[in-house]
Amino acid sequence: MDKIIIHGGRRLKGEVQVSGAKNSALPLLFATLLAPGEHRITNVPSLRDIATVEKLLTILGATVQRQGDLFAVDATHIENNEAPYDLVRTMRASVLVLGPLLARLGQARVSLPGGCAIGARPINLHLKGLEAMGAKITLDHGYVEAKAKRLHGARIYFDLPTVGGTENLMMAAALAKGKTVLENAACEPEIVELAQALNKMGGQVSGAGTDTVTIEGVNELRPLEFAVMPDRIEAGTFMIAAAMTRGDVRITGAIAAHQDALLSKLREAGAEIVMEEGAIRVRGPRRINPVNLKTRAFPGFPTDMQAQFMAMMTIGNGSSVVTETVFENRFMHVCELQRMGADITIDGRTATIKGVKELLGAPVMATDLRASACLVLAGLAADNTTEVSRIYHLDRGYEKIEEKFKGLGAHIERVPE
Ligand code: EPZ
Numbered sequence: 001m002d003k004i005i006i007h008g009g010r011r012l013k014g015e016v017q018v019s020g021a022k023n024s025a026l027p028l029l030f031a032t033l034l035a036p037g038e039h040r041i042t043n044v045p046s047l048r049d050i051a052t053v054e055k056l057l058t059i060l061g062a063t064v065q066r067q068g069d070l071f072a073v074d075a076t077h078i079e080n081n082e083a084p085y086d087l088v089r090t091m092r093a094s095v096l097v098l099g100p101l102l103a104r105l106g107q108a109r110v111s112l113p114g115g116c117a118i119g120a121r122p123i124n125l126h127l128k129g130l131e132a133m134g135a136k137i138t139l140d141h142g143y144v145e146a147k148a149k150r151l152h153g154a155r156i157y158f159d160l161p162t163v164g165g166t167e168n169l170m171m172a173a174a175l176a177k178g179k180t181v182l183e184n185a186a187c188e189p190e191i192v193e194l195a196q197a198l199n200k201m202g203g204q205v206s207g208a209g210t211d212t213v214t215i216e217g218v219n220e221l222r223p224l225e226f227a228v229m230p231d232r233i234e235a236g237t238f239m240i241a242a243a244m245t246r247g248d249v250r251i252t253g254a255i256a257a258h259q260d261a262l263l264s265k266l267r268e269a270g271a272e273i274v275m276e277e278g279a280i281r282v283r284g285p286r287r288i289n290p291v292n293l294k295t296r297a298f299p300g301f302p303t304d305m306q307a308q309f310m311a312m313m314t315i316g317n318g319s320s321v322v323t324e325t326v327f328e329n330r331f332m333h334v335c336e337l338q339r340m341g342a343d344i345t346i347d348g349r350t351a352t353i354k355g356v357k358e359l360l361g362a363p364v365m366a367t368d369l370r371a372s373a374c375l376v377l378a379g380l381a382a383d384n385t386t387e388v389s390r391i392y393h394l395d396r397g398y399e400k401i402e403e404k405f406k407g408l409g410a411h412i413e414r415v416p417e
Contacts, residue, residue, distance in 0.1 A: 003389040004402055006379035007411035008361055012247035014408045015279075018235045018254055019045040019399040020069060020228035024190040026093045027167045028197050028226060029053045032073040033060065033100035034175060035201055037223035039073045044228055045399045048392065052091040056083060060097070075223075078104060085111040085142065091396075092116060095123050096164060098146060099172030102135060107147045112139070117367040119327040125165040129156045133169075133176055153178030153217055161186040161297040166213065167194055173215035174203040182213040188298040189232065189258045197226050232258040233304045234398060235280070237373050239263075240308045241405070242282040243271040244315065244381040249408055254280040261301040262309075265291050269312065290318035290355060295326050307333045307374035314342035315381060316355035323350045333371035336364040340378050340386070361386040369397040376401065380410055389417055 020043035030053070032039040044050060046069070054064045054071075061079040065072040081101050088094040088111040101108035113123065127137050127144065132154040135146045153176050158165060166186040171194075173180035185191070187209055195208030201224050204216035235254035242249035243266055256263065256275055263273055263280075270285030290313060295303040303326035313320040314337055324330045331351055334344050339362045343354040359382035366372040372393040379386030388394075391414070394401055402412045 001389070001417045002391055002414050003387055003417045004376060004391050004394070005413050005415060006361070006376065006386045006388070008380050008382035008384065008386060010245065010380070010409055010411055012241055012245045012249055012380070012405070012408040012410060015250040015252055016238050016404050016408055017252045018230040018238070021190065021231035022047055022049055022397050023233070024193045025050060025228045026053060027096055027171070027190065027194050028224070028228060029057065029071065029073065030096045030100055031171055031194065031197055031201070032057070032062065032075045032224060033078055033097065033104055034171060035221040035223055036076040037074070039075060039224040041071045041073070041224065042227045043069050044071045045069070045231065047399055048396045049091050049093065052087055052094070056087050056094055056097065059084070059087070060101070081105050081108045083110040088113050092121060093164065095126065096168055096171070098126060098144065099130070099168035102130065102146045102148060103151055103172045103175040106149055107145070109143050109145050111143050117332060118330045121327070123165070125158055125160070125162050126168045129165060129169040129182075130172060132156050133172060133180065151176035153180040155181045155183070157183040158185060160184070161211070163188050163190065166191055170194060170198065170205060170213060170215055173217055174198050174205065174221060176217035178217055180215045180217065182215070183211065185211055185213045186297055187211060189229065193229055197224055200224055200226060230255060233302065233370070235259065236262045236302070236305045237308050237377070237398070238404075239266060239271070239280065239282045240312050241377055241380055241408070243269060243284040243288065244312045244377055246284040246286060247408070248281070248283045250276065250279045250281045252279045256280060260299055262305055265293055265301060265309065269316070288312055288316040288355070290316040290320040292321040294323040297326065303327055303330060304370050306330060307370045308377055310351065310353060311337065311374040311377040311381075313353040314344070314356060314359060314378065316353065318355055320353045320355070321350060322353065325349065332367045333374045336366060336371075336375055337378055339364060340382055358383050360384065363387040363389065365390040366393055369393045373398065376405070380405065380412070
């Protein structure tokens with residue numbers, strides 16, 4: 001296993017290109033299961049989670065060929081309907097095969113993912129929705145078994161906006177008989193992109209990006225040709241890196257409309273934001289202002305940026321309060337930041353961060369993807385050497401992160417542990 005060593009304290013400068021969005025590429029790749037034929041998806045990032053999807057699609061019977069960022073998926077012969085525990089446990093998003101497999105094959109058997117480092121993360125709302133569409137769902141030795149000769153349309157109200165639940169049901173409803181209406185649906189840009197992709201395949205989806213998504217089921221879909229949008233969380237991570245290091249970074253491919261909440265909080269923190277053609281440029285202030293925030297479903301402040309933003313608040317000029325409302329256990333980075341000299345206290349879902357003058361490099365490790373990114377950011381701003389281990393989490397969601405930071409002038413390297 002590798003670790004990342006950072007000699008912090010350098011101001012980051014220059015230009016960095018954002019890769020394709022992990023959380024959009026995942027549902028798009030699973031959507032290929034809906035239609036026989038060869039699908040071509042480009043701008044797919046090279047990540048561990050994407051390799052897991054590749055494995056899963058292959059197990060199900062698809063043929064996958066990768067050429068750079070192009071994924072050619074031949075989904076003509078989908079013979080297997082089981083997503084095994086070994087894969088689902090390494091990537092929870094594997095449950096997104098449930099909707100497409102059920103719609104295409106009439107049955108699916110998918111391992112229940114169980115809890116993870118950031119919370120319990122049940123899939124009850126996915127299952128409730130599929131049941132409303134006529135699926136018979138049973139639980140068998142840790143697996144969800146779903147059956148339905150053909151799903152039918154339904155009006156489904158989500159108790160809370162779930163990104164994966166909305167995606168799973170949109171894919172299932174695309175081939176169902178009749179109209180499905182998803183209420184209190186998630187509004188994330190990844191949902192909008194999935195709707196665009198389904199419509200390109202011949203589906204009839206409207207309202208994506210609002211809290212009501214309507215899907216008129218069709219009898220068949222055709223193969224997809226699609227380019228994945230830039231990753232808003234990766235882009236946001238670079239923005240914070242620029243702000244924290246008093247840097248000046250042009251983030252190419254970042255889409256401002258996906259970043260309203262983050263950009264507003266970055267401005268509050270004192271960063272200068274300049275919108276440029278095809279890029280967002282961020283210049284860091286001399287000293288970070290303290291900022292309070294609460295994570296929310298889109299368009300609120302993304303939970304996937306909470307850890308990174310907190311890293312920045314640790315060197316703020318005063319006290320900040322960060323409240324995590326989406327996941328119940330997403331403060332695992334706090335103890336590691338404390339080891340670097342951060343002054344943070346937690347009370348339930350609220351963290352109070354008293355800014356310190358500087359962070360001190362230390363050996364640290366994290367238990368999830370965004371927490372790992374937060375530690376890299378802390379290391380970039382810290383005064384001496386930080387070693388981040390267990391970086392397989394980072395490799396799940398950030399493409400060539402150390403190379404990209406190196407390109408901005410960071411003193412960072414990956415070494416075998
Ligand atoms: C997606 O996870 C993302 N993953 C997560 O990104 C992201 O943090 C999350 O959305 C929220 O934005 C992918 O897109 C692959 P949810 P998802 O269903 O779909 C509860 C990252 O770092 N809930 O919107 O699993 C759930 O427990 C990852 O890239 C239920 O109670 O999230 C949570 O509290 C981590 N029952 C809330 O809803 C359900 O059936 C939101 O979860 C489903 C969800």
